[in-house]
Amino acid sequence: MNTLRRWSLCLLLASGCATAPAPREAPPVPNMAALDAEAARAMAATGAKGLALAVIDDGRVVATRAYGARNAKGEPLLTDTVMYGASITKSVFAYLVVQLADEGRIDLDAPIARYLEKPLPDYADEDRYSTWSHLAGDERWRAITPRILLTHSAGFANFGFLEPDGRLRIHFAPGSRYAYSGDGIILLQFVLERGLGLDVGAELQRRVFDRFGMRDTSMQWRPDFARNLADGWMADGTVEPHDERSTVRAAGSMDTTIEDLSRFAAALVRGEGLSPRAFAELTAPQLPITTRSQFPTLQDELPPAQRRGDLAAGLGVVVFDGPQGRGLFKGGHNDSTGNTLVCLPRGRRCLLLLANDVRAEAAFPRLVRFVLGETGVPWDWEYAGRTFWDGR
Template identity: 45%
Template sequence: MRFPSLLRRAALAAAVTLGGCAAPPPAPSQLDAEMQRLMAAAHVPGLAVAIIRDGQVTQRGAYGYANVEKRQPLRTDTIMYGASLTKAAFAYMVMQLVDEGVLALDAPLPALLNKPLPDYPKYADLKDDPRWRQVTPRMLLSHTSGLLNWRFINENNQLDFKYPPGTRYVYSGEGLNILQLVVEERTGLPLQTLMQQRVFDRFGMRDSSMVWRKEWEGRETTHYAKDGAVIAHKRRGEARAAGSMDTTINDYAAFMAGVLRGEGLSPAAYREMLSPQMAIVSLQQFPSHWPGDTDLWREVGLTIGLGWPLYQSPRGPAFFKEGNDDGTNNFALGFARQRDGMVLLSNSSNAQAMFLPAVEYVYGKTCLPWFWMNYIPYDRPELMTPQARTHPVLSAGCGL
């Protein structure tokens, strides 16, 4: 049973009243103690955290182990897999190209590619579906192309449209890789070079790359599944916009601080990037191509921008990005008005269970759409069941 809409609005208003005044950040010793407490409770072997205030990184910490078996401590310069945090860095680079007139957000693919998309072997599955001609960079950046996340989700292992282009948010790594193809052809440069010049060098990200570097040997994390099973760090040799970036908490915090300052983009491009493109109506982010709508997130204004999901927090407009893979949970959150933010990188599939309490420890109630993100807290196992989708706490408009 759901709370009435009026009660949901009242709950959000109360959260805004209680959380609108920013509390001072916790002292480093307090932050250290709380992060380690949460790690132990959620069974997370390694976590790195950064806090940003007014566009500057003010705190960094690394806890636990990069490799449990070797008792190798996690450090702020440990090489960690960024997973889909890559997408946000790629989007920022794309918006620079838009700023410079190299790329038009609303140009259709036939006007941008050297040949029809199905003529590229990777996209031959679309040869009998003309809808690819309607797809634009705006749709690809905002995950509204209608393409599913990965073709292997389909039983026939073929890429297809789940919705008409421009009609629904459907998270799509395939779409970001198509935009990579566009960007590489329009610039004549490989993605690794573009990201190095326009993102990594700009923000002083000395230990970030879209492909593995040999000199990192021995500095990388080992990853751990939910049951603690060991997953080796992949040494990716191909740059992929959807997720091949290795980074460190030092580096990604520097990037996030730069994003919060709007560095490298015109005010117009920055506003466009963080402007709502489409409301998100799926109950949870994955699998977002499943049918069915909900108004559960309307109260917090959950929408998709260009590269970043957006919502209205008690602190004003907020944007975020997650990055998940086997043995990896990452999260970056920004509050645009205050230029404050937080980055969490882990080497564990369990870390997302501590992200909501970690964020709320630092910022208080944020109205983070945690259930949509599947950030179900470690101490609320009842919310992990199918019945949780109608749990009253989800309808209160502002979390636990």
């Protein structure tokens, strides 16, 4: 039995697996005055201009807060200010895919060729997707499955356009190792839309945004967002205007608010909308992560003795084992955005952080520890070489 199947069965059947130390009890949620004070200290220490957070406890949103400014005019960042979701979009998309698998609409382990009318490289290149024609002559694409795409193990670079020659290629046997890839997520979007005839934007609107009352969330730009919109700050303090993304891209086109995305986070950690088995599958370790850090995406694997045994790819998230038991997290980042979602399924607890200033990321480990206690989030893997604020 391969590692993926064994780890999934360990979680689902709770038998035949090595025992782990008993998880620690979760600390109580800090009171709001203490939380506000800690956020203020974090922003002062990092120079961040804007930060929003949400606390989920026992599957319920117990606090949403916003601090600082949303633009260079100094207009306040509010809990209903529209912010860029960045790559947390991928975890929302993964939730949709697991729902479809739960309903029997798609098989996570079926080759994607089953769902396509013609070979993948034969599809005309479109700006909306990637350049699948670059894969002509490499039949390894036929081994790719939805599970492989959700675990970032198709063998792609992050994006084909980042390759030295700008051409998408497969670097290793699909399913054999983890290497973060936005193009892999976009390929799965392509399979749903071209193979199953689904409109991914409409499906996410109906199954997630409408279901959880996420009124100011969309996979495409909406003109009404302009009234209360967050621009961003880059590491050097330069302001970057909010990008009006007009195309649905499952890898990262979502605009949202801290209020809205907190509702999704609470639903996710409750397993709402999924069968118990599907929820277990979503949060199970699927594939060991064998690299020193997440980026660069195509770095060499560590020797077996140096690999972390507490870190694995889940479906659209990263899964880790820490002092409070199993956890999952997903980050989102660009030059002016820093986001992270950390959830602990055992207590159905999460902390969601959305920052419209990338400098706030230096305070993320401290803020997560302040709210959730020691979790075991692999910050050194997520942010290789980064110096963090330690609270002093």
